[in-house]
Amino acid sequence: MSLQFMTYxxxxxxxxxxxxxxxxxxxRNTGDFYIAGxxxxxLANGMATAADWMSAASFISxxxxxxxxxxxxxxxxxxxxxxxxxxxxxLAPYLRKFGKFTVPEFIAERYYxxxxxxxAVICLIFISFTYVAGQMRGVGIVFSRFLEVDVTVxxxxxxxxxxxxxxxxxxxxxxxxxxxxxxxxxxxxTVPAIFIAIQITDNPIPQLAFGSEITxxxxxxxxxxxxxxTSLGFHEYTSGTKSKIDVFCITMALMVGTAxxxxxxxxxxxxxxVRDARISAGYALLFIAILYTTAPAxxxxxxxxxxxxxxxxxxxxxxxxxxxxxxxxxxxxxxRTGLVQFEDKNGDGRVQYYNDANPDFADRAAKxxxxxxxxxxxxxxxxxANPEIAGxxxxxxxxxxxxxxxxxxxxAAGLLLVISAxxxxxLIKGIFVPxxxxxxxxxxxxxAAGLAxxxxxxxxxxxxxxxxxxxxxxxxxxxxxxxxxILLGIxxxxxxxxxxxxxxxxGLLFTYGYIEYFKGLFLKWAGSPWGDNVAAHWLFGxxxxxxxxxxxxxxxAVAIAVSxxxxxxxxxxxxxxxxxxxxxNFDEAEL
Amino acid sequence: xxxDKRTAYWRANLRLVAFCLGIWxxxxxxxxxxxxxxxxxxxxxxxRLGFWFAQQGSIYVFVLLIFFYAWRMNRIDRQYDVHEx
Numbered sequence: 132m133s134l135q136f137m138t139y140x141x142x143x144x145x146x147x148x149x150x151x152x153x154x155x156x157x158x159r160n161t162g163d164f165y166i167a168g169x170x171x172x173x174l175a176n177g178m179a180t181a182a183d184w185m186s187a188a189s190f191i192s193x194x195x196x197x198x199x200x201x202x203x204x205x206x207x208x209x210x211x212x213x214x215x216x217x218x219x220x221x222l223a224p225y226l227r228k229f230g231k232f233t234v235p236e237f238i239a240e241r242y243y244x245x246x247x248x249x250x251a252v253i254c255l256i257f258i259s260f261t262y263v264a265g266q267m268r269g270v271g272i273v274f275s276r277f278l279e280v281d282v283t284v285x286x287x288x289x290x291x292x293x294x295x296x297x298x299x300x301x302x303x304x305x306x307x308x309x310x311x312x313x314x315x316x317x318x319x320x321t322v323p324a325i326f327i328a329i330q331i332t333d334n335p336i337p338q339l340a341f342g343s344e345i346t347x348x349x350x351x352x353x354x355x356x357x358x359x360x361t362s363l364g365f366h367e368y369t370s371g372t373k374s375k376i377d378v379f380c381i382t383m384a385l386m387v388g389t390a391x392x393x394x395x396x397x398x399x400x401x402x403x404x405v406r407d408a409r410i411s412a413g414y415a416l417l418f419i420a421i422l423y424t425t426a427p428a429x430x431x432x433x434x435x436x437x438x439x440x441x442x443x444x445x446x447x448x449x450x451x452x453x454x455x456x457x458x459x460x461x462x463x464x465x466x467r468t469g470l471v472q473f474e475d476k477n478g479d480g481r482v483q484y485y486n487d488a489n490p491d492f493a494d495r496a497a498k499x500x501x502x503x504x505x506x507x508x509x510x511x512x513x514x515x516a517n518p519e520i521a522g523x524x525x526x527x528x529x530x531x532x533x534x535x536x537x538x539x540x541x542x543a544a545g546l547l548l549v550i551s552a553x554x555x556x557x558l559i560k561g562i563f564v565p566x567x568x569x570x571x572x573x574x575x576x577x578x579a580a581g582l583a584x585x586x587x588x589x590x591x592x593x594x595x596x597x598x599x600x601x602x603x604x605x606x607x608x609x610x611x612x613x614x615x616x617i618l619l620g621i622x623x624x625x626x627x628x629x630x631x632x633x634x635x636x637x638g639l640l641f642t643y644g645y646i647e648y649f650k651g652l653f654l655k656w657a658g659s660p661w662g663d664n665v666a667a668h669w670l671f672g673x674x675x676x677x678x679x680x681x682x683x684x685x686x687x688a689v690a691i692a693v694s695x696x697x698x699x700x701x702x703x704x705x706x707x708x709x710x711x712x713x714x715x716n717f718d719e720a721e722l
Numbered sequence: 723x724x725x726d727k728r729t730a731y732w733r734a735n736l737r738l739v740a741f742c743l744g745i746w747x748x749x750x751x752x753x754x755x756x757x758x759x760x761x762x763x764x765x766x767x768x769x770r771l772g773f774w775f776a777q778q779g780s781i782y783v784f785v786l787l788i789f790f791y792a793w794r795m796n797r798i799d800r801q802y803d804v805h806e807x
Contacts, residue, residue, distance in 0.1 A: 197777075202758075205776035209750045212781045216746045219788045220739050224795075338778060342768035351768030369773040370762070378755050404806045406796055413788035420781050427777040712732055713804045 134525045135279060141529040142536060145315055146292055149540070152311055153296030153304040161573050164301030165232040165552050166400045171306050173407040177414025179309035180398045182316065182541035184211075184389075184415070185422060186262070187269025190316060190538035195513030197430035198437075201360075201368040204430065206378055210385025212416060212423050217390040219412030223399040225621045225711045227408035232400065233549070234393045234613065235557040241620040243704060244628040245562055250635050252553045254612045255393045259546045260590065261605040262394075263583075266543040267591025273515070273535040275468075289540060290588040297544045297551075298580050305544045306401060312537035317421055319534025323518045323527055324425050327432050330521055341428035345435075356431055359438050362446045363485040364492030368431065377669075380677030387683055388606030391614030394545040397552070405714035433513045436520050441484040441506060447499045452481040461519035470509035477502040547587065551580035604646050607675075611638030611682025619690055624708045626690055629697040634690030642682035646675045731802040738794055742787050750780040 158164040171179070189211070197204030229237050235255060239248035267286055274285020296304045321337070328340035332352060344351050350358075356368045366372050373381075389395065398415075399408045440459065444451030455475060465471040473482060477500055484506040486492060515535065518528045555576035560567050567575070612635045619626040619634075649669070673681065699705075710716050753761055754776035761772030769778075799805035 202773055202776060205754060205773075208777055209754055209780050212784050213746065213750050216742070216784050216787055220742055220791055341778070342766070342774070344768060353768055353770070353773070369770055370759075375755065379751060382750070382755065406792070406799070406806060409792040409795060410789070413785065413792055416785050416788055420785050424778055424781055709728065712735070713728070714799055714806050715804045 137525050138529040138532050141533045145533045149308045150295055152307045153300040156303045156307045157299045158301030158303050163303045164576050167303040167306045171401040173402055173411035174414055175310050176402050176411045178313040179306045180415035181418035182309040182313035183545040186542035187266050187539035191514055191535050192511050194426040194429040195510035197427050198434040198513050199510055202371040203373050206381045210382045214386040214389025215416040223408045223412050224405045227399050228405050228711050233552050233556050234396055242628040242631040247632050252557050255553050258605045258609050259550050263543050263546040263587040264590035266539045267587050269539040290584050293544050294584050297547050298577050309541045312541040315537040316534040319530040320422050324429050326523050327521045331432055337425045337428035356435050364489040365486045377674050380673045380680045384610050384677045384679035385606050387610035387614050391609035394549045433517050441482050455480050470512045472507040474505055476505050482506055547580055547583045550583040551576050554579035607642045607679025610679035611642040615686040624705050626694045627700040630690040630694030633693045634686040637689045638682040638686030641685055642679050645678045649675045734798050742791050749783040754780050
């Protein structure tokens with residue numbers, strides 16, 4: 132069977148499965164639509180959260196990113212998992228006890244303020260749209276490579292599928308499709324990893340193969356990798372190039388940002404009890420960890436495989452490099468997509484891949500007769516191309532395509548749902564039409580979800596240039612705006628509405644301003660960024676990716692200072708916070 | 723009485739949270755970032771220990787921490803009679 136037929140069959144049946152589940156679990160009221168009727172088991176919620184959280188970026192890009200960054204890639208591994216500890220210990224159980232539908236709703240009630248609600252909705256919508264645009268793009272890329280259709284067609288099909296199950300099923304439909312999507316994506320991720328681990332080290336468990344010896348050489352994989360990358364002028368794989376403070380801050384911004392992402396928080400509203408929210412975060416991280424501990428193993432093996440293919444002989448020997456005409460099949464296929472590029476700069480008919488930006492290596496390169504690096508490999512293809520590079524059977528490649536699409540669709544659906552809930556529940560019911568009927572609110576939610584899909588599709592079809600950059604911004608924004616006020620709302624009774632609003636705005640504006648200054652976000656259309664994005668210019672040496680941490684500290688400081696200068700929150704709010712802190716109220720227990 | 727119990731329950735919770743976050747910090751920021759070079763001089767199998775913590779160990783610790791917290795909190799809930807059904 133041809134690869135293309137196989138891919139159509141596998142992807143097509145996964146779509147049929149998702150739509151079937153959506154039909155079976157469609158939402159009947161607003162409770163179903165926003166929070167799945169609060170009836171999801173902790174284990175199922177853990178799986179759904181894992182699929183919700185792991186996006187096209189985790190599935191497609193992360194291992195490739197780590198393959199090229201080495202130790203520096205650890206910021207993503209720790210940053211995107213450690214946030215769950217914060218979520219489980221500091222937010223999820225209390226927000227579940229609060230027992231309402233959305234994150235802005237919590238902020239509105241705790242800070243008895245419609246203004247705070249609107250600020251929270253703005254943060255939420257910005258964060259979520261940023262993300263969703265990237266997901267839709269991911270769907271388009273997978274479709275165009277594996278199904279050989281136009282990116283636009285792929286995007287439209289993806290939008291159609293999300294539309295059916297998000298609009299029809301709401302949170303309930305999304306939850307159970309996400310459970311199925313988790314199974315598809317984790318299977319698709321681990322199977323090729325196991326095959327490759329066996330090929331390289333004879334150890335079938337990627338996490339262990341990562342630290343094993345390469346078959347028949349007696350040298351550990353990571354030592355060999357350090358050795359070959361440095362011999363080509365790259366930085367050692369197992370140590371970093373970023374400054375310590377920057378690694379620290381980026382990791383922290385990603386962790387806190389994870390805990391502040393509305394589409395993740397809201398998943399913990401769907402379980403029946405407070406104790407379920409705690410354990411469910413544990414299951415979620417367990418399921419995420421299966422992929423996140425495999426990814427660095429895949430990254431290192433992919434880098435090893437890639438260099439071995441390009442540089443089969445000794446570095447510097449005339450016949451040490453791959454002959455261009457003898458290049459393998461995957462090289463040709465990915466060249467057609469433009470994601471692998473080759474230019475024979477020294478005209479020797481062979482491929483040289485080395486670090487031509489390293490001045491210390493320039494002399495040696497000149498001695499070898501190399502005239503610059505000739506191969507450009509897009510980081511995003513490492514996971515998708517890995518099965519082909521390793522020569523795995525067609526069904527594995529088809530599975531990877533289905534897994535990439537599952538990862539992108541599940542995240543997109545979760546994001547679209549929080550956007551629609553923010554519109555129908557927080558803006559329409561909460562602020563503009565407080566006495567809207569249940570049926571009308573549900574209808575408004577469905578229409579908002581539909582519109583959000585159209586906007587997301589448009590952003591994915593025609594990304595306004597800044598989508599990739601804005602991902603870092605979304606985390607920084609979540610860390611600097613929503614996380615501190617939610618945390619203070621639970622742990623610090625004295626914080627009042629003035630403090631919360633001032634804190635959110637400070638964190639938001641500072642973080643946005645810093646990123647705008649160095650990377651140029653919206654104002655880039657009017658000209659280039661104002662400051663050169665280099666370490667020498669950064670505040671305390673912190674890059675724009677990590678600046679959310681400073682924004683978060685400012686938010687905390689301003690919120691507390693302003694609260695102490697203004698009257699304390701009313702008595703009923705203080706009682707509400709007391710009740711948030713216990714799974715079952717004392718009043719019922721004591722009487 | 724009731725207010726004392728509420729305060730005591732909250733203190734017990736905060737102590738547990740502080741303990742868990744201490745471990746969380748040491749295993750990720752401590753072993754994986756701040757002291758990574760020192761730990762890298764120790765080898766475990768084919769790994770340098772600091773690198774292992776940054777790319778594997780910290781994640782395992784995070785998972786265990788959440789399960790530990792959930793288990794301890796359930797016990798504290800019962801002890802103070804605020805557990806759900």
